[in-house]
Amino acid sequence: MERPSLESFTARHHLDSRSLCAQIVEAREGAIAVRSAGAATDNLTRIIEATLRLANRKGFAAMTLRELARESGLSLGGLYAYIGSKDELARLIQSWVSRTLRRVMASALADIETSRMRLATAIEAHLLTTEALREWFFFLYMEAHHLASDERRQAVAAERNSEQIFADIIRQGQSEGRYGAMNADIAAGLIKAMLQDWYLKRHKHGERGLDVTAYADTVTAAAEALLDASGETTTTTHS
Amino acid sequence: MERPSLESFTARHHLDSRSLCAQIVEAREGAIAVRSAGAATDNLTRIIEATLRLANRKGFAAMTLRELARESGLSLGGLYAYIGSKDELARLIQSWVSRTLRRVMASALADIETSRMRLATAIEAHLLTTEALREWFFFLYMEAHHLASDERRQAVAAERNSEQIFADIIRQGQSEGRYGAMNADIAAGLIKAMLQDWYLKRHKHGERGLDVTAYADTVTAAAEALLDASGETTTTTHS
DNA sequence: ATGTAAAACGGACGTTCGTTCTATTTTCGC
DNA sequence: GCGAAAATAGAACGAACGTCCGTTTTACAT
Numbered sequence: 001m002e003r004p005s006l007e008s009f010t011a012r013h014h015l016d017s018r019s020l021c022a023q024i025v026e027a028r029e030g031a032i033a034v035r036s037a038g039a040a041t042d043n044l045t046r047i048i049e050a051t052l053r054l055a056n057r058k059g060f061a062a063m064t065l066r067e068l069a070r071e072s073g074l075s076l077g078g079l080y081a082y083i084g085s086k087d088e089l090a091r092l093i094q095s096w097v098s099r100t101l102r103r104v105m106a107s108a109l110a111d112i113e114t115s116r117m118r119l120a121t122a123i124e125a126h127l128l129t130t131e132a133l134r135e136w137f138f139f140l141y142m143e144a145h146h147l148a149s150d151e152r153r154q155a156v157a158a159e160r161n162s163e164q165i166f167a168d169i170i171r172q173g174q175s176e177g178r179y180g181a182m183n184a185d186i187a188a189g190l191i192k193a194m195l196q197d198w199y200l201k202r203h204k205h206g207e208r209g210l211d212v213t214a215y216a217d218t219v220t221a222a223a224e225a226l227l228d229a230s231g232e233t234t235t236t237t238h239s
Numbered sequence: 240m241e242r243p244s245l246e247s248f249t250a251r252h253h254l255d256s257r258s259l260c261a262q263i264v265e266a267r268e269g270a271i272a273v274r275s276a277g278a279a280t281d282n283l284t285r286i287i288e289a290t291l292r293l294a295n296r297k298g299f300a301a302m303t304l305r306e307l308a309r310e311s312g313l314s315l316g317g318l319y320a321y322i323g324s325k326d327e328l329a330r331l332i333q334s335w336v337s338r339t340l341r342r343v344m345a346s347a348l349a350d351i352e353t354s355r356m357r358l359a360t361a362i363e364a365h366l367l368t369t370e371a372l373r374e375w376f377f378f379l380y381m382e383a384h385h386l387a388s389d390e391r392r393q394a395v396a397a398e399r400n401s402e403q404i405f406a407d408i409i410r411q412g413q414s415e416g417r418y419g420a421m422n423a424d425i426a427a428g429l430i431k432a433m434l435q436d437w438y439l440k441r442h443k444h445g446e447r448g449l450d451v452t453a454y455a456d457t458v459t460a461a462a463e464a465l466l467d468a469s470g471e472t473t474t475t476t477h478s
Numbered sequence: 479a480t481g482t483a484a485a486a487c488g489g490a491c492g493t494t495c496g497t498t499c500t501a502t503t504t505t506c507g508c
Numbered sequence: 509g510c511g512a513a514a515a516t517a518g519a520a521c522g523a524a525c526g527t528c529c530g531t532t533t534t535a536c537a538t
Contacts (some may be wrong), residue, residue: 010397034485034486035441035479044500049492057385064524064525064526066525077486077528078487078488136532142381145298146296146297146301186447186449189440190433192436193436196432197428206422219429221468225465226460229463304495305496313516314515314516314517316515324497353530
């Protein structure tokens with residue numbers, strides 16, 4: 001398979017806000033008071049995009065529904081045809097971005113076999129997904145800590161799941177003798193930290209003129225350097 | 240110098256909440272209505288620790304001053320002898336944690352010369368500082384985005400400053416021919432991402448039984464692997 | 479043109495917020 | 509042990525919140 005561009009990856013996996021909102025409307029049939037699915041998707045998209053815009057600037061708790069009504073173009077009362085409550089709006093966004101990442105990662109890795117290719121593909125898929133849905137992932141990261149314990153547990157599980165994908169790839173590579181004996185969970189954690197930096201510090205990377213594909217190469221090189229070197233005895237003590 | 244333990248590092252650089260609050264009381268003399276410096280420090284420490292506890296659990300905006308009064312043991316009116324407003328309380332914490340990191344990093348690196356030692360020392364100092372003031376740094380990271388533009392610019396500058404420290408060390412190593420030709424700013428960003436993961440995902444690391452010193456060794460090894468390998472031509476393309 | 483159901487509107491309600499104010503208690507030099 | 513000064517507690521205030529609901533507008537079938 002060719003190296004995917006951001007655009008082709010986004011199109012193939014339906015990683016735009018409208019597609020996600022269409023899925024939400026479909027899954028929540030009955031909970032939304034507006035009958036026409038097309039119009040409902042339009043309005044929900046405007047509501048969620050406005051939410052991400054406002055909440056990512058000033059925080060979800062500080063965002064008021066009056067601002068959201070103004071920003072989304074709907075009225076205060078109109079919002080309640082789409083959401084049950086303000087809190088439910090946050091849960092909605094978070095649960096769908098979590099399951100989207102899981103879906104895309106599984107799909108992207110489906111027919112890749114060698115550990116070397118799986119590592120590069122997983123890194124690239126993670127970065128392209130979070131780049132396409134940048135605001136969604138930023139929201140998830142920043143607001144997940146404030147969820148009620150049930151939803152929070154779900155968010156932690158999703159996070160752990162995506163880290164496990166990397167840990168499993170690393171263990172596969174180790175069993176093939178390709179990588180050194182470093183703890184796979186810890187290595188996966190380091191890789192995840194570098195991946196999350198992409199959407200958490202988007203502004204910085206934009207200033208440097210680094211695009212997502214170049215960053216994917218950088219992280220892949222870093223991961224392989226880390227894993228290749230981990231067989232040697234690296235004594236890192238002072239003086 | 241010996242390898243510092245968390246305890247000795249904390250003691251040497253005064254990295255406990257009370258020490259920081261004592262500095263705040265001293266610097267804000269006049270803005271605090273309570274005369275006795277000792278009592279004022281006690282109460283401010285309780286206010287700030289309660290703030291960190293509540294805000295890190297549910298978000299600063301969602302924390303109410305009535306909760307803060309209950310949690311800190313003061314009354315609603317009593318809080319206003321120490322803070323001018325709720326927003327000022329957030330700015331206070333953030334500005335002092337920023338300047339503390341800068342102070343400690345400068346002090347820890349003061350008489351270290353070789354790039355190899357400076358890198359290991361900087362990583363260790365960063366991790367030990369954020370470990371000692373874990374809640375402070377978590378608060379800074381999570382709430383910095385919601386600041387007014389003036390304070391926000393200051394927070395971004397502090398973040399950039401600490402990244403520059405690493406970039407400068409890398410450039411020094413490159414000029415000594417020790418490291419490959421990788422972009423120093425990008426490498427510094429990757430290192431920073433791994434360092435911040437320590438206090439952002441504290442729960443995960445705790446479960447793994449990884450302590451801060453072991454994590455410092457891991458990150459140092461990862462950084463050196465990354466920098467050593469960056470001279471080679473690593474072609475990371477698919478198929 | 480007219481009638482009807484769907485959708486959007488926006489003001490009102492009760493609550494709770496940050497902040498202020500004052501009555502009361504505590505502290506401390508003498 | 510007394511009185512002035514400092515500190516506290518918690519009621520009170522206006523503003524703003526999330527939510528609800530009666531009304532108006534829109535869109536389409538007849």
